[in-house]
Amino acid sequence: MxxxxxxxxxxxxxxxxxxxxxxxxxxxxxxxxxxxxxxxxxxxxxxxxxxxxxxxxxxxxxxxxxxxxxxxxxxxxxxxxxxxxxxxxRPASPARRRATRTAAVRPDTRRLLDAMGEIPALLIDFRSDVLGWNRLGHRLLAGHLAPDAPHHGADRPNLTRMLFLDAHHRELFPRWRQAAACAVAALRSAAGRHRDDRRLAELIGELTMKSQDFAALWAGHAVGGHAYGERLLRHPEVGELVLDLETLTLSDGSGHRVLLYNAV
Incomplete structure (x- = not known):
């Protein structure tokens, strides 16, 4: 389009x-x-x-x-x-859509995630691909996946895809529709910033085809920024959790963001 x-x-x-x-x-x-x-x-x-x-x-x-x-x-x-x-x-580049290379995760960023031993933490890019997580971040949001899943390149987990297409992940959110609306609004904003990114376009196309919920929300054209604030999760191991979500953007120009889930 x-x-x-x-x-x-x-x-x-x-x-x-x-x-x-x-x-x-x-x-x-x-x-x-x-x-x-x-x-x-x-x-x-x-x-x-x-x-x-x-x-x-x-x-x-x-x-x-x-x-x-x-x-x-x-x-x-x-x-x-x-x-x-x-x-x-602003007119986009006339060049064909390309897959923007995901900036490499710096070793010190991985050490930062691991150092947050008592706080679940994840590292994501503008597509919401998971580039890394610490032990608690993995257990909180994707305990059904292998711990090394973020290291699998193009097959790494994607938070938005999981929210709509992964039943295990979806069940974590009692307020799923609210979480879904926020995720789609953030993805719409990312699509405006990265109009030439082929992988992002493919993700949006996949979700539109496979999820009626996503397609309906995407058609609404809502735009949102980074997620933050109180989140309610229903975890299969520990039950209901009320957490404060904070999003930190790294200052290295990569566009990577750290998601922190702190107990209220």
Missing amino acids: GDSTTLGDFLRSRRGRLRPEDLGITSYGLRRVPGLRREELAQLAGVSPTYYTRLEQGQSYQASPAVLESLADALRLSDDERAHLHRLA
Whole structure:
């Protein structure tokens, strides 16, 4: 799917969630679809209806940062959604999609994971591939998998795939729908940052084909940042756990993140 189509889909989805009455717009006639009409949004953003229509239909990429900010304000976008809009409006590289190489995990990063002996910890990349975990991280989220599974290259575990396609992992989450929505929103944000990454596109395609739940959430175009905050897990060995999830991004430019699960 082209980038212009992706931008148009995102704009359309955000326009569709707005209610005219919430924005002080008097509604006339029968509305065939929910949300604002294109001309109503264009008026709120201070652009011509023709220009906005071309942008939403993928016929134009000529949107300045100022226009994008006006659209973001009119659409009531969150900070994550606003950043996503700007990324989608930048033309991607004309090169064919490629599999971005996963940056190597530094030995000191592995030592850091192991040093957190009393805190479950995992290392993931932007695709949510698991690059490493300590002993408790493995037992908490993937005790049914081999401890060395993150070392298996392209076959390493992926947290989003596990959440939708791995019954053992899914059963850990009593609030599964909340966890699933957060995971899909984060993956949507990653897709906006890495539009040329073939492996990420393949993951999204696989999940869309194999999981109706994923396909429905993906169609919603929700965008989110890194996960954090309280998490409720139901572990097969120790029962119900309430944990604080914190996400730390490494400063080495790899984009790798450490997930820490601390008992409340």
